[in-house]
Amino acid sequence: MEKCLNQNLFKNLYEAKxxxxxxxxxxxxxxxxxxxxxxxxxxxxxxISGDY
Known part of the structure; x- marks a missing residue:
């Protein structure tokens, strides 16, 4: 999470979310x-379900 926060500058709360x-x-x-x-x-x- 810290990596995401350090790489972005948010204009508002909506954009941050x-x-x-x-x-x-x-x-x-x-x-x-x-x-x-x-x-x-x-x-x-x-x-693990066998479908791979």
Whole structure:
């Protein structure tokens, strides 16, 4: 989160919420996680369910 805040200058609260939500979604859902064998959460869910 600190990385997101350090890289952006927000014009207002609405813009801050939009940018932070986009960053949070990317960080938690779209990027690979080392704890998940370097897969995204979606890829990992498919892998453990046998659909990968």
């Amino acid at each position: 939009e940018i932070i939500e986009g960053w949070r979604n990317e960080y938690n859902q779209l990027r690979p996680h080392s704890s998940l064998d370097n897969l995204t959460p979606t890829e990992y869910a498919k892998k």
